[in-house]
Amino acid sequence: xxxxxxxxxxxxNTRHVLGLSGGKDSAALAIxxxxxxxxxxxxxxxxxxxxxxxxxxxYETLDRLEAYLGREITRLSSGKPFExxxxxxGNYLPSPxxxxxxxxxxxxxxxxxxxxDPVISYIGIRADENREGYISKKPTIKAVFPFVEDGIVxxxxxxxxxxxxxxxxxxxxxxxxxxxxxxxxxxDEWLGLKRRHPDLFEEAKRIEREVSKKKFDWVKGEVEECxxxxxxxxSGTLDEIVARAEEKEKTKRVSKTKGTQKWQDLLKSESYDxxxxxxxxxxCSL
Ligand code: SF4
Numbered sequence: 001x002x003x004x005x006x007x008x009x010x011x012x013n014t015r016h017v018l019g020l021s022g023g024k025d026s027a028a029l030a031i032x033x034x035x036x037x038x039x040x041x042x043x044x045x046x047x048x049x050x051x052x053x054x055x056x057x058x059y060e061t062l063d064r065l066e067a068y069l070g071r072e073i074t075r076l077s078s079g080k081p082f083e084x085x086x087x088x089x090g091n092y093l094p095s096p097x098x099x100x101x102x103x104x105x106x107x108x109x110x111x112x113x114x115x116x117d118p119v120i121s122y123i124g125i126r127a128d129e130n131r132e133g134y135i136s137k138k139p140t141i142k143a144v145f146p147f148v149e150d151g152i153v154x155x156x157x158x159x160x161x162x163x164x165x166x167x168x169x170x171x172x173x174x175x176x177x178x179x180x181x182x183x184x185x186x187x188d189e190w191l192g193l194k195r196r197h198p199d200l201f202e203e204a205k206r207i208e209r210e211v212s213k214k215k216f217d218w219v220k221g222e223v224e225e226c227x228x229x230x231x232x233x234x235s236g237t238l239d240e241i242v243a244r245a246e247e248k249e250k251t252k253r254v255s256k257t258k259g260t261q262k263w264q265d266l267l268k269s270e271s272y273d274x275x276x277x278x279x280x281x282x283x284c285s286l
Contacts, residue, residue, distance in 0.1 A: 003144040007040045016043045018122040022058030022177035025124035028157040046073040049106040053179040057170040064165040076109040091211045092229040128153040183232045191245035205238050
């Protein structure tokens with residue numbers, strides 16, 4: 001049975017939910033369903049799990065989407081800020097292997113939202129992606145993948161957004177939505193954060209400083225220990241990461257390989273969002 005037949009045949013008690021991350025794919029899915037399957041769209045509950053550490057651009061995207069859909073997007077929350085959960089996790093920063101942030105600030109609020117109700121959850125994984133995704137393991141939640149079944153690929157997603165609410169602004173410097181300090185950020189994205197939101201960059205540095213451990217080096221004296229749980233990125237402190245990104249940028253500028261491309265072209269041509277490491281983080285960035 002196709003996803004839309006299943007959706008229309010479910011009994012009245014089944015809830016239909018679509019989680020928006022502030023990212024392009026979930027937003028495009030909401031638009032796609034509204035435009036092509038209005039009967040399903042009417043039943044849909046839209047939600048966004050707000051960590052309280054999101055970028056302003058994410059809220060702007062959600063506002064535009066609410067206006068387009070003509071529907072409210074329910075904002076969910078863990079009820080506590082990131083630093084509360086950080087303390088609860090022994091001041092150990094989350095990382096790709098220890099994603100307690102996603103669980104505490106995104107998935108648990110979602111599970112509270114749906115309770116034990118029978119639910120169809122609409123997931124925006126595209127037909128040109130090779131990932132299965134993970135949102136919740138609750139047996140009452142059935143996941144459906146309309147883009148996969150209907151053959152919708154990355155370019156279609158961009159087209160839909162361009163024709164409706166526009167591409168979320170942070171794609172000019174970042175490849176996915178999510179918390180401003182997300183450890184999935186690449187070096188150049190940390191640099192983008194520093195330039196676009198210097199206050200948030202400083203805040204991420206402050207958090208990093210507060211959890212950092214010191215070690216003694218015979219040449220440099222006392223230095224910060226880098227690695228899982230101590231810094232946002234395994235390979236160094238934020239200052240070191242940004243310094244490397246600036247260096248790389250200078251080299252790129254000299255070689256001028258991509259200088260004339262628009263950011264949309266770059267994003268379309270690079271497989272930014274097919275990172276298998278992202279599997280548990282779909283609720284944050286899809
Ligand atoms: S966006 Fe990143 S930091 Fe925020 S909850 Fe998801 S994985 Fe964690």
